[in-house]
Amino acid sequence: MATAELVLGLLSAGPAHGYDVKRGHDTWFPDSRPLAFGQVYTTLGRLERDGLVEVVDKTAGGGPDRTVYALTSKGRDHLSDWLSDPVPPAWGSADEVLRKLVAAIRTGGDAAAFLARQRASHLRRIRELRETPAEDDPTSPLVREYIVAHLDADLRWLDSALEHISDQREAHP
Amino acid sequence: MTGLMAAPPALELSGVKYSYRRNTALRGVSLRIKSGEVVAITGASGCGKSTLLHCAAGILSPHYGTVRLAGQDVAALPEEERARLRRTKVGIVLQFGQLVPDLSLLDNVALPLLLDGHERAEAQETARGWLEQVGIADEAEAVPAELSGGQTQRAAVARALVTGPSVVLADEPTGSLDSRAGQELLDVLLKSARYRGAALVMVTHDNLVAASADREIRLRDGVIQHEVVL
Numbered sequence: 070m071a072t073a074e075l076v077l078g079l080l081s082a083g084p085a086h087g088y089d090v091k092r093g094h095d096t097w098f099p100d101s102r103p104l105a106f107g108q109v110y111t112t113l114g115r116l117e118r119d120g121l122v123e124v125v126d127k128t129a130g131g132g133p134d135r136t137v138y139a140l141t142s143k144g145r146d147h148l149s150d151w152l153s154d155p156v157p158p159a160w161g162s163a164d165e166v167l168r169k170l171v172a173a174i175r176t177g178g179d180a181a182a183f184l185a186r187q188r189a190s191h192l193r194r195i196r197e198l199r200e201t202p203a204e205d206d207p208t209s210p211l212v213r214e215y216i217v218a219h220l221d222a223d224l225r226w227l228d229s230a231l232e233h234i235s236d237q238r239e240a241h242p
Numbered sequence: 243m244t245g246l247m248a249a250p251p252a253l254e255l256s257g258v259k260y261s262y263r264r265n266t267a268l269r270g271v272s273l274r275i276k277s278g279e280v281v282a283i284t285g286a287s288g289c290g291k292s293t294l295l296h297c298a299a300g301i302l303s304p305h306y307g308t309v310r311l312a313g314q315d316v317a318a319l320p321e322e323e324r325a326r327l328r329r330t331k332v333g334i335v336l337q338f339g340q341l342v343p344d345l346s347l348l349d350n351v352a353l354p355l356l357l358d359g360h361e362r363a364e365a366q367e368t369a370r371g372w373l374e375q376v377g378i379a380d381e382a383e384a385v386p387a388e389l390s391g392g393q394t395q396r397a398a399v400a401r402a403l404v405t406g407p408s409v410v411l412a413d414e415p416t417g418s419l420d421s422r423a424g425q426e427l428l429d430v431l432l433k434s435a436r437y438r439g440a441a442l443v444m445v446t447h448d449n450l451v452a453a454s455a456d457r458e459i460r461l462r463d464g465v466i467q468h469e470v471v472l
Contacts, residue, residue: 181468185460189470195453196472199425217450224449232286235462 072104076112077121077140077148084125084139087113099209100198100216113138121147166223170230181238184231191220191227250313252277252441253298253409258307260293267293269464270307277408280432280442282455290464291445292413298443299411300328312408329358333402333440335412335431339394341386341401347373348382351400358405372400375437376430392423396430403434410435412444416451428454 079085079093087109094104113136116122121144126137140148166187173180195217203213251274260268267290275281283291296302298309300316309316311331316324341350348369355365373379376396378389386394395415402410415431416424428451435442444451452458453472460467 185468185470189458189472192449192453192455192458192472195450199450199453221449228286231467232462235467 071151072108072112073116073121074148074151076109076116077144077151080122080138080140081145081148084137086134086137088134090138096204097208098212099204100213116144120144166227174234181231181234184227184234188224188227188231191224195220249277250310251275252279252312253443254308254310254313255294255298256308256310258294258297258304258309260290260297260302260304267464268297268304271461271464271466272307273459273466273469275409275441275443277441278436278439279457280435280455281444282452282458283443283445283461284447284452284458285461285467287447289461291461293464294461295411295413295443295445298409299332299334300324301334326358329354330405331408333405333407333410335395335398335402335410335415337414337417339386339398341394341397343386346383346385347378347389347397350386350397351404354401354405369400369404372404372434373397375403375434376400390423391419392427395419395423395427399427399431399434403438403440406438408440410438410440410442412442414446414448415444416446416448421450424448425450 075094075097076090079090079097085093087106090113091104091106091109094109113122117124117138120141122138123141124136125139128135169183170180172178173183198213198217203209253275254273256272258268258271259266269290271290271294273281283294285291293302297304300309303317311327314327316327319327341347342353345353348366351372352362352365352369355368356362360368370379370382373382376399378393378396378400381389381393381397386397389397395418399415402412410431412431416427419427431442431444432454444455446452455472457469457471459469
């Protein structure tokens, strides 16, 4: 996950504390997993080491939460490159649903029952998302649609997996 | 001990079987749906979901098993009574609206009431209220050819609900619409069914429609494969 580049993006509007970076991230990506404070400070430390951000203010004796970071020109160039590069398409990422399904089939578990429960879990998540309107800002509806479209794609795959397993069960009872 | 008798399910199917000439579509399906409940019937093409809906609607008569509407065995009723029960207790929304092309929207929506013997003025007033409820009151005088797909489906929802049915059956209600119009139609359908306290049964292959249900019943080869509460 490109947390480092996102942090650069969040600093592009001006110098900020780690706390503001975290808050900004969570606003940009509602419905997603919030960014942990620990990860923010680790990332800022690494970016500072690489010369992509710099400390512009620090309260004496204060910890990382009292430090204000700003983008360097090198950081700005890095961000610009990152924003223009296409993302390579994922190939065969083994996410946990696939891992569990393969393991269930390989170990003689009840794969069909697992798939039915997984479908229900995905359907519930879509309903939760649709019941709360997305924030009225330029990007929140896009984030929401992206998540729903991916859940929908997962569900279509879960459907065909369920059919596949049922066909196999009938062919080899 | 005194107490209220439990209300019968809005819709109950027991051991329903149905075959087309060479093809068995339903092999013994039993289900109970309560008033106010929203149920999605899902499954691959050809699994029997539309046949199930048509049996529930009384469009097809099951070869075995029973269909009960509000506790009444539909097949046991005399023909006239059965037709009246279907007209007044069941609302149907099909994929392409199936409106009468020569009638205005207002008359299309009023039609089930007119067939049930209501006065024209009264039927039109009720129909107008439903057109308002589904957000197309301004199109009351238009004929179906003048409407978008989304507006046609909204009119179909209004027509399905105008008699105050206890069960609304919808066969791929958003199937002919793009995703935004489909979502708007779904919202109208859910809101209208809830407003009436009617049970809503939607046959769908659309996961976004299924996600709005309280329960998913999945069919495979004419039997229930699984049922999950959402």
